[in-house]
Every structure is written in C-alpha cells, then in structure tokens.
Amino acid sequence: MSTANLDPVRAIADAVLYEGYLLYPYRASSHKNRSRWQFGVLGPPSAAPASFGEEPGMSTQVLLAPHGAADRAAVTVHLRFLQLQVREVQRLESDGTHTPVDALTVAGVSVLSWDEAVEHELVLPQVELTGTLDEPREVAGGEESEPLTDADGTPVGRIVRRRAPLTVRVRAHAEPYADGGAGDGGAGGGGHTRLTVSVANEHTGHAADKEAAIRASLIGTHLLLRADGADFVSLLDPPAEAAAAAATCRQHRCWPVLAGPPGSADTVLGAPIILYDHPEIAEASPGALFDSTEIDEILTLRVMTMTEEEKAEARATDPRAREIIDRCDAMSPAELQRLHGLLRDPHAPEPGAGDVRDLPEADFSTGGAPWWDPAADTAVRPGADAVVIDGVSVARGSLVRVHPARRADAQDLFFAGQVARVTAVLSDVDGSVHVALVLVDDPAAELHDEAGRYFYFAPDELEPLPAEPLFAGTETDTGTDSGPGTPQHREESRS
Numbered sequence: 001m002s003t004a005n006l007d008p009v010r011a012i013a014d015a016v017l018y019e020g021y022l023l024y025p026y027r028a029s030s031h032k033n034r035s036r037w038q039f040g041v042l043g044p045p046s047a048a049p050a051s052f053g054e055e056p057g058m059s060t061q062v063l064l065a066p067h068g069a070a071d072r073a074a075v076t077v078h079l080r081f082l083q084l085q086v087r088e089v090q091r092l093e094s095d096g097t098h099t100p101v102d103a104l105t106v107a108g109v110s111v112l113s114w115d116e117a118v119e120h121e122l123v124l125p126q127v128e129l130t131g132t133l134d135e136p137r138e139v140a141g142g143e144e145s146e147p148l149t150d151a152d153g154t155p156v157g158r159i160v161r162r163r164a165p166l167t168v169r170v171r172a173h174a175e176p177y178a179d180g181g182a183g184d185g186g187a188g189g190g191g192h193t194r195l196t197v198s199v200a201n202e203h204t205g206h207a208a209d210k211e212a213a214i215r216a217s218l219i220g221t222h223l224l225l226r227a228d229g230a231d232f233v234s235l236l237d238p239p240a241e242a243a244a245a246a247a248t249c250r251q252h253r254c255w256p257v258l259a260g261p262p263g264s265a266d267t268v269l270g271a272p273i274i275l276y277d278h279p280e281i282a283e284a285s286p287g288a289l290f291d292s293t294e295i296d297e298i299l300t301l302r303v304m305t306m307t308e309e310e311k312a313e314a315r316a317t318d319p320r321a322r323e324i325i326d327r328c329d330a331m332s333p334a335e336l337q338r339l340h341g342l343l344r345d346p347h348a349p350e351p352g353a354g355d356v357r358d359l360p361e362a363d364f365s366t367g368g369a370p371w372w373d374p375a376a377d378t379a380v381r382p383g384a385d386a387v388v389i390d391g392v393s394v395a396r397g398s399l400v401r402v403h404p405a406r407r408a409d410a411q412d413l414f415f416a417g418q419v420a421r422v423t424a425v426l427s428d429v430d431g432s433v434h435v436a437l438v439l440v441d442d443p444a445a446e447l448h449d450e451a452g453r454y455f456y457f458a459p460d461e462l463e464p465l466p467a468e469p470l471f472a473g474t475e476t477d478t479g480t481d482s483g484p485g486t487p488q489h490r491e492e493s494r495s
Contacts, residue, residue: 006078009224009259009267012279014038015288016271017080017220018320021117022290024299025306026314026321033171033317037114038292040081040221040253040272042214044203045443053213058221059198060270061249063177063242066129070176070193074126074231077197079170082117082219083139085165088179089113089148091157098158102317108152110316111159117219118163124170128194129230132310133172136202141165164215167202192233197270199254223254223270233264234258234277284338287327290320290437303328354481380460385425387433392464394435398422399465402437402457417456418427419465421445423454433459 020038036145040058044494047053066073089111090098103112127133146159177192182394199221207213208384217235225232235256238246258277259269269275285296303325306314311329316324386395394400404418420437436454438445447456 006224006226006245006267008261009269011281013080013222013224013269013271014258015281016222016269016273017082017119017219018288018290019273020290020292021082021220022318022321022324023304025310026303026317027310028114029313029350037082037214037217038085041214042081042201042218042221044205044207045202045204047207047216048209050214050323051207051209053207053210054217055253056201056203057198058272059196059221060251060254060256061194061196062173062225062232062268062270063235063238063246063249063358064129064193064195065191065233065242066193066230068229070129070174070191070230073129073193074170075129075144075195075230076126076226076228077124077133077170077172078226079122079124079137079168079199079221080224081120081168081221083120083166083491084217084219085116085118086162086215087114087116088160088162089157091158092155092374093238100162101157104157105149106156110312111148111157112313112316114317115214116161116318122168122170126228127172127174127195129195131174131457134172135166135171136169139166139168152293153475158290164205167204168218169200169202170197171200172197174253177248192242193230194245194249195225197225199223214282220272222272223256223268224259225256225268225270227266227268232256232258232268233265236277257445264388269455284340286331286335286339287323288320289324297308297336300331300336300339340361382391385427386436387425387459389459389462389464394422394425394459394462394464396422396424399440400435400437400462403455403461403463405461415439420455423449435459435462486495 014041019040020036025032041054042056042058043051043053045056048494064073064075088100088102089102090374091101091104092097100113102126103110106109106183124133124135141163143160144322146161147155148157148159150156172195174193174195177194199218201216201218203216205216215460227415233242233246235249237248254270255271255272255274256268256270257275257279258265259267262278262280263280269279282296288297289296291299306325311325314325333491384396386393388394389400398421400422402415402418402421419440421440422435423438425433426436434456435458436456438448438454442448
C-alpha cells in the first residue's frame with residue numbers, strides 16, 4: 001500500500017486522533033470540556049506530581065511474515081499526534097495595549113479563548129526486518145497573531161496562538177521469533193519476525209501544573225505501520241502456525257490491529273484504544289463528533305436539544321464545533337432515521353449482498369410508521385400476544401420453568417429451575433422476542449406485577465409447564481413498550 005493509499009486508513013486513524021477533542025455539549029464553558037484529551041497522551045518526563053502529567057512513553061510489538069528473506073522486507077513508521085495550541089483572545093485598549101479576555105464580540109459574533117490542536121504526522125525512515133531505528137524529532141513551537149476587526153474595519157483586538165516545542169524519539173528493532181519466545185538471532189516460528197516500536201516524549205522542560213504538562217504533551221498519539229515485502233499477522237486472530245509467536249507480543253498503551261480493507265495485511269494501526277482488525281467508519285455516520293466513544297444518534301439528538309444561545313457559544317468555541325452544530329441543524333428526517341443503525345443478516349453468505357437494511361425501512365409490521373412512532377405499536381399487544389415454545393403456546397398467565405442461558409450472570413443462578421408466571425410477550429425492533437416473568441415463589445411477585453417490574457428471558461431459556469393460563473384473554477397496560485417493564489429493563493432487573 002503506497003503512502004497515498006494510506007488515506008482510507010487515516011480516516012480511521014483520525015477518529016482515534018481526535019477522540020476527546022470536543023465533548024458534548026461542545027461549549028467552552030462546559031465542565032466536561034475541561035477534561036479533554038483522554039487517549040494517547042504522552043506527557044513530559046519532568047512533570048511535577050501536581051501536574052497530573054501522563055506517562056511519557058508507549059510501545060507496541062507486531063508480528064510479520066516476510067514474503068522471502070527478512071533482509072528484503074521493511075516497515076515504514078508513521079507517528080501521528082496532536083500538539084496543543086493555546087488560542088488567547090485579547091481586547092485592544094484605548095492606549096494601544098492588549099488585554100487577554102475570555103471572550104470578545106467582533107462584528108456581532110463571539111470569539112472565545114480556547115485550547116486548539118495542531119495535527120502532525122512524522123514519517124520515519126524504513127526499518128528493515130534485520131535492522132533498528134533510533135530517530136529523535138523536534139516539533140517546533142511558535143506564536144502567531146491574527147487581528148480582529150469590527151464590521152467597519154476598526155481594530156478591536158487580536159487572537160494570539162501559542163505552541164510549546166516538543167521533542168519525541170521513536171525507536172524500533174526487529175528480531176526473528178525463536179521457540180521459547182525471545183529472539184536469539186536464529187530462524188524459527190515459521191519465518192516470523194517480531195517488530196518492537198516505542199515512542200517517548202523527551203521534552204526537557206519542567207511542567208509545574210496541569211496546563212503546562214498538557215502543553216508539552218503529545219496528544220492522541222498513534223502509529224501507522226506499513227510493510228513492504230512482508231505481511232502483518234493478526235494478533236487478535238493469528239493463524240495456528242503463528243499463535244505461539246503472536247502470544248509473545250507485548251503492548252504498552254498501544255494496541256495494534258490490521259487496518260485497511262478486509263483481507264489486506266500490509267498495514268497496522270497502533271492505537272491507544274482497543275479496536276478490532278480492519279476497523280471501519282460506521283456507514284450511517286454523517287461526520288465526526290469528536291466525543292470520546294461517541295454514539296452518533298444520541299449525541300446528534302442531544303445537540304438538537306441545545307438552545308440557540310448554547311449553539312452560538314458552541315460555534316464560537318471551535319471551527320470543528322461549528323461544523324457539528326451546523327450539520328446537526330441541517331440534518332433531514334431521513335438522515336436522522338439512518339443514524340438508528342442497520343439491520344444485518346448474520347447468516348448472509350457474503351457481506352454486501354443485500355444483507356443490510358436501514359432499520360426505519362425494514363418491515364416490522366409498523367404500517368410504514370417510523371420505529372419510534374407510537375403508531376408503530378398499534379398491532380402489538382404484550383398482554384395477549386403469545387410465543388410457541390416446544391410446541392406449546394405461551395402467553396400471559398402461562399407457567400414456565402426458567403433455565404438461564406444467555407449472558408448469564410451471578411443473579412441468574414437464583415433463577416435456575418424456578419417456576420415463573422408469564423406476564424407479557426414482547427417483540428423489539430430487531431425482531432427478537434422477550435418474555436416477561438415474575439417468580440411464583442417470590443413474596444413480592446404481586447407488587448412487581450403491579451409496578452411492571454419484570455424479569456426478561458428469551459423463549460429458548462424457558463420450559464413450558466402443563467398448566468392452564470391464569471389470566472387467559474386478559475389484557476393489561478403493564479409490560480408495554482412505554483412502561484418500566486420493557487426489554488431494556490431486563491439488564492437493570494438482573495444486574
């Protein structure tokens with residue numbers, strides 16, 4: 001894969017790079033936004049304890065299978081990170097001096113002081129699979145000034161951006177894998193080579209407080225490794241002949257996964273968060289939200305609940321925040337529906353062959369109503385619906401014996417073998433069936449039933465008992481999708 005062909009992988013890596021860059025609700029005044037930069041922070045080694053500086057180093061070990069002789073294969077290391085940039089807004093005073101301020105209104109628009117970040121990608125020399133690398137790099141600091149003028153061109157202040165210089169060192173060395181784990185210069189393990197790559201922040205200055213420490217840190221640090229003349233071996237699912245060698249690889253604050261299209265093995269992403277091999281951007285996602293471990297649907301809906309004043313502050317916080325607010329404001333109902341996710345057939349022979357459907361377009365007997373519309377539930381009657389288990393129709397009032405099997409936890413041990421009464425049979429938007437129960441021998445069963453607090457099990461966890469339904473033909477409002485007795489409540493009841 002050429003350097004240009006790394007662009008699809010960079011799209012994934014950018015999601016890692018900017019994790020935590022902006023946190024809901026994306027306003028400078030938000031308390032959550034005062035604790036940013038959660039992942040991949042390499043702090044200065046001379047930081048004072050009071051600075052709460054992060055550890056200065058990270059390292060990863062990967063396994064490669066050379067196509068031929070190891071001395072004909074090499075790996076190119078790309079180190080990517082953010083450098084913090086302080087954006088200070090200064091007001092122009094009548095005597096010509098400038099005073100730092102938290103905010104300044106310029107031509108009717110608020111401009112805020114804020115910590116930005118500058119993106120860096122350092123490409124290191126190739127590491128031959130018989131060689132080593134020890135490469136120090138300097139990242140320049142700097143200061144720039146941007147004038148601020150009112151609508152009529154009158155100067156009203158300026159923005160001053162400052163960056164502290166950074167010093168980073170990347171080391172790498174390769175060794176052939178030998179039986180017993182350690183490389184000893186001999187060939188072994190089916191021709192596999194283990195490559196160790198380490199990154200260290202070597203900032204020489206002293207960081208006395210938290211602000212000084214983060215300004216001297218590498219943020220969102222991760223690695224892109226590209227192999228020539230060799231294939232990387234998956235450490236998550238290694239082939240049998242490489243399993244022993246893969247087990248010897250050790251990771252420190254950096255976890256490598258195969259990147260690029262499925263089936264490729266020439267690129268690895270070493271990330272500060274744990275991913276699967278060949279990670280992909282969710283196809284339903286309209287754009288980045290920069291909120292760590294983001295869930296697009298929830299965050300988009302919450303952005304839509306912001307007041308106009310809050311949105312204005314968010315837009316003034318950062319250009320990327322402005323893009324998020326504008327994108328959410330312009331989102332169509334169809335785009336919002338698509339964020340709910342995709343329905344995939346796990347038994348489809350090949351991905352992409354008609355096995356993916358947008359959930360709002362799927363047929364769940366909603367009569368065309370969106371999944372969240374109450375009209376979608378008009379044909380659902382949990383108090384009267386039934387499910388067939390072992391040839392027996394089970395409905396409200398039926399007696400069953402419980403045999404927990406799915407995601408069983410410690411509490412399930414108390415349910416094993418217990419007799420329970422069915423209170424409702426429900427279906428979710430994914431087509432799964434959930435049976436709501438109360439235990440017959442539970443002294444509080446009647447209270448649970450009245451409050452709609454049930455335990456939920458799948459049909460294959462239940463054994464029908466030969467008893468007539470106690471409330472056949474009776475309907476009730478408890479246990480519907482809008483009450484506390486919903487499938488979502490199962491985890492709460494059984495945790």
